[in-house]
Amino acid sequence: MTETILVDRPAERVARITLNRPQALNALNRQAMNEITAAAAELDRDPDIGAIVLTGSAKAFAAGADIKEMAPQSFSEVYAADWFAGWETLGRVRTPLVAAVAGYALGGGCELAMMCDVLLAADTAKFGQPEITLGVIPGMGGSQRLTRAIGKAKAMDLVLTGRMIGAEEAERAGLVSRIVPADALPEEAVATAAKIAAMSKPAAMLAKEAVNRAFETSLSEGLLFERRLFHSTFATADQKEGMTAFVEKRPPEFRHG
Ligand code: CO8
Numbered sequence: 001m002t003e004t005i006l007v008d009r010p011a012e013r014v015a016r017i018t019l020n021r022p023q024a025l026n027a028l029n030r031q032a033m034n035e036i037t038a039a040a041a042e043l044d045r046d047p048d049i050g051a052i053v054l055t056g057s058a059k060a061f062a063a064g065a066d067i068k069e070m071a072p073q074s075f076s077e078v079y080a081a082d083w084f085a086g087w088e089t090l091g092r093v094r095t096p097l098v099a100a101v102a103g104y105a106l107g108g109g110c111e112l113a114m115m116c117d118v119l120l121a122a123d124t125a126k127f128g129q130p131e132i133t134l135g136v137i138p139g140m141g142g143s144q145r146l147t148r149a150i151g152k153a154k155a156m157d158l159v160l161t162g163r164m165i166g167a168e169e170a171e172r173a174g175l176v177s178r179i180v181p182a183d184a185l186p187e188e189a190v191a192t193a194a195k196i197a198a199m200s201k202p203a204a205m206l207a208k209e210a211v212n213r214a215f216e217t218s219l220s221e222g223l224l225f226e227r228r229l230f231h232s233t234f235a236t237a238d239q240k241e242g243m244t245a246f247v248e249k250r251p252p253e254f255r256h257g
Contacts, residue, residue, distance in 0.1 A: 013197035025063035050197025062109030100189035200238030
């Protein structure tokens, strides 16, 4: 039983995790971190799930880490408990993650969205890393993933001033995959996840792994890594099915193996 999230299965092979702390604009306290990461890890192990949607409410995806919970903590406490290290579990999820962001995605909320693979933004979305205004800095990947996503000049602007950007500026900067009208966001997120989930699961997992490797390695090593993964797809039945279906001019029926 979870208190900070709702988990459902809105379409075939699609799971959805909805942040549900409306009284705090979905601020991410430790319980939320534990519940989100545990739910995502469990869904990741489920062979019947091909993509996971992570979303919030119309007003807030998540307005950051929980400031009320953090306020009294000392250095020794956050250091000893290695605060936020638990989020690394989400980075290890191999099933594609679709973030559907409406309203505020600030601080830890923006960082959580950036941990996902496809980032859909409603036209109401507002992104920012306002930690500096609280006398701290991003602590869940903001200085690293944001810089890789939008480059140094723009990341410095956001991280040093704490200003928010709207969906259009976020899209121009390369932070989001696509902008969707707010009222269409829930449907579009599920449709996108369903499209991914209908692909060969091993191929989708390999594709995710290959793209993510681009952030961890040199170009020549990355190209080699990609090529070896590409070779390995020829060991799957889905490769035979996908290519045979193309030749036979019919839709493929992937068995996810
Ligand atoms: N934490 C806790 N509670 C929050 C948070 C939050 N991040 N954001 C909003 N809330 C609460 C408010 O306190 C309020 O509660 P109450 O009704 O009890 O007063 C309720 O949610 C509604 O919020 P508002 O009344 O403020 O709603 P508005 O529509 O007026 O404003 C804003 C919306 C602009 C989003 C505003 O709430 C805001 O600025 N929130 C804080 C945003 C922020 O600074 N986020 C970054 C947090 S820090 C972080 O994420 C990473 C820190 C890394 C540190 C590393 C340490 C190891």
